[in-house]
Structures are given as structure tokens and as C-alpha cells.
Amino acid sequence: MxxxxxxxxxxxxxxDLRTLYADSEIGPLLAELDNDLVGLEPVKRxxxxxxxxxxxxxxxxxxxxxxxxxxxHMAFTGNPGTGKTTVALRMxxxxxxxxxxxxxxxxxxTRDDLVGQYIGHTAPKTKEILxxxxxxxxxxxxxxxxxxxxNEKDYGQEAIEILxxxxxxxxxxxxxxxxxxxxxxxxxxxxxxxxxxxxxHHVHFPDFADAELLSIVEKLxxxxxxxxxxxxxxxxxxxxxxxxxxxxxxNARSIRNAFDRSRLRQAMRLVEIGAEISADDLVMIEAADxxxxxxxxxxxxxxxx
Numbered sequence: 001m002x003x004x005x006x007x008x009x010x011x012x013x014x015x016d017l018r019t020l021y022a023d024s025e026i027g028p029l030l031a032e033l034d035n036d037l038v039g040l041e042p043v044k045r046x047x048x049x050x051x052x053x054x055x056x057x058x059x060x061x062x063x064x065x066x067x068x069x070x071x072x073h074m075a076f077t078g079n080p081g082t083g084k085t086t087v088a089l090r091m092x093x094x095x096x097x098x099x100x101x102x103x104x105x106x107x108x109x110t111r112d113d114l115v116g117q118y119i120g121h122t123a124p125k126t127k128e129i130l131x132x133x134x135x136x137x138x139x140x141x142x143x144x145x146x147x148x149x150x151n152e153k154d155y156g157q158e159a160i161e162i163l164x165x166x167x168x169x170x171x172x173x174x175x176x177x178x179x180x181x182x183x184x185x186x187x188x189x190x191x192x193x194x195x196x197x198x199x200x201h202h203v204h205f206p207d208f209a210d211a212e213l214l215s216i217v218e219k220l221x222x223x224x225x226x227x228x229x230x231x232x233x234x235x236x237x238x239x240x241x242x243x244x245x246x247x248x249x250x251n252a253r254s255i256r257n258a259f260d261r262s263r264l265r266q267a268m269r270l271v272e273i274g275a276e277i278s279a280d281d282l283v284m285i286e287a288a289d290x291x292x293x294x295x296x297x298x299x300x301x302x303x304x305x
């Protein structure tokens with residue numbers, strides 16, 4: 001009998017990460033983040049880092065290296081309209097394609113979906129939401145509202161305790177993303193250290209710059225087959241400056257609403273003309289369609305083109 005072939009030394013085993021990356025099909029999802037979302041470069045970089053870490057975790061497993069189950073729970077902080085829900089949806093797809101969750105679905109909730117109004121109501125509500133989210137991602141927006149220490153009769157703590165238990169015991173079948181304003185989330189974690197210890201990834205979403213908000217509108221217009229005249233672009237820049245100064249400014253959300261309302265004003269303007277119109281008339285958003293907003297009612301003088 002011949003000698004048995006020597007065992008392959010553990011350190012010499014190899015795996016092609018490029019093939020593993022291609023087979024996972026996460027590339028298109030990461031490309032969507034780059035193509036669909038304006039700005040947010042720190043966020044995109046962090047999501048790529050998380051995806052790379054999870055891909056390498058899979059590579060380690062295939063080579064027989066111990067990695068342990070990674071903690072996937074996350075916190076997304078930032079002001080409204082900065083893309084947190086959109087990125088959470090992409091994250092669900094990445095986790096699914098890499099095999100860390102059974103499904104790629106996202107269940108988005110707020111306090112009202114989890115906390116009941118009377119004794120015995122909270123546990124069934126919370127457990128029903130968790131049942132829907134199992135195998136996917138549970139996104140809890142404005143998560144700090146679960147904790148209301150000023151109200152002794154509040155039932156949010158019951159929901160918190162159920163969530164913490166599931167986040168620990170069933171973390172291989174559910175990823176939880178907590179979201180909200182950065183300062184309020186910091187206070188929430190200070191009051192609920194059980195959450196902080198279970199969160200592996202903290203991602204902050206910065207506000208959009210004025211130029212980025214303008215680019216968002218231009219992308220929306222292109223998708224809907226509209227164009228902005230040069231005067232409308234100037235008006236929109238003025239709008240962004242003024243809108244930031246008003247309450248409840250919500251970044252991309254506010255600017256999307258502004259674009260939708262400009263389309264309404266454009267339609268009314270064309271109907272009131274009452275004459276033949278061209279395709280160019282139908283696609284062009286003019287300055288008047290922007291400056292008709294109530295934001296300009298007490299605004300500063302218009303800037304020049």
C-alpha cells in the first residue's frame with residue numbers, strides 16, 4: 001500500500017472572494033445604493049464595510065475557520081428624510097443574499113404598532129409584529145418613543161423587554177434596526193443598556209447639502225420626464241435655503257414634496273393658459289411653479305440667476 005496523501009495544511013486552503021462575491025449577487029444591491037441615493041457617502045461606505053465583513057465571514061466558514069454568529073442588529077441615526085428606511089431595505093436584501101436571514105423582507109413599525117393601550121395588550125401586539133418580521137429585518141422608527149419614563153402607566157417597557165429577549169435568543173433569524181434622531185437615540189441607549197449591548201453597527205445619516213437636494217429634484221424630474229428651466233433651478237435653490245429655516249424640515253422628503261407641488265402648480269398654470277401647448281410646455285417646470293410655494297411668503301429677496 002502506498003503512503004496516504006498528506007493533509008492540506010489549514011493555512012494553504014484558498015477561496016476566491018471574487019467568485020464568492022459574484023455568487024452572492026450583492027453587487028447589484030450595492031450598485032443601487034450608489035446610483036439611486038444622492039450623497040450619503042459615509043453611509044454607503046459603512047454599508048459596504050458591513051457587506052464585506054459578512055462576505056469574509058462566509059469565506060471563513062467555508063475554510064473551516066471559527067467566526068461565531070455575527071451580531072447583525074443595527075442603529076441608524078439621523079434627521080428625517082435622510083434615507084434610513086431606504087438603506088434598511090437594501091440591507092435586508094444584502095443579508096438575505098449572503099444567507100444571514102431566510103427572507104429579504106423588511107417590516108417597518110413605530111411605537112404604536114408595538115405598544116398597547118391597556119394591560120395585556122402590548123405583549124400580543126409586539127409578538128405579532130415579531131412573528132411577521134421573523135426571517136427578515138424589523139425596522140423600528142423613532143425607537144426612543146418606546147421608553148417613556150415620565151409615564152408610570154406606560155407599557156413601552158414591556159415591549160422593550162420582549163424585543164431584547166428576541167434580539168438575543170433569535171438573532172440568527174431576525175435582524176433589528178433601531179432608527180431615530182441621533183441625540184434622542186443616545187439618551188435611549190443610556191436608559192436601556194440592554195439595547196446598546198446588542199447593537200453591533202451604528203450608522204449615522206448626515207443631512208443633505210443644498211446641492212445634493214437640488215440633485216435629488218433633478219433626478220426625480222428626469223425619472224418623471226420633467227425638466228427644470230434655469231430660472232426654476234435658481235428658484236429651487238432659494239426654496240431650499242428658506243425651507244431649512246422652517247419647522248419640520250425633512251431633507252429629501254421635504255424636497256420630494258416640493259417637487260410634487262411644483263408639478264401641481266405647473267398643471268394649473270398650463271390649464272389657465274387655455275391654449276395649445278407643446279411637449280416642451282408639458283415637461284418644463286418654470287420658476288413660477290416653484291415660487292408659488294408658501295415658503296416664499298415671508299422670504300428674503302430673490303437671488304439673481
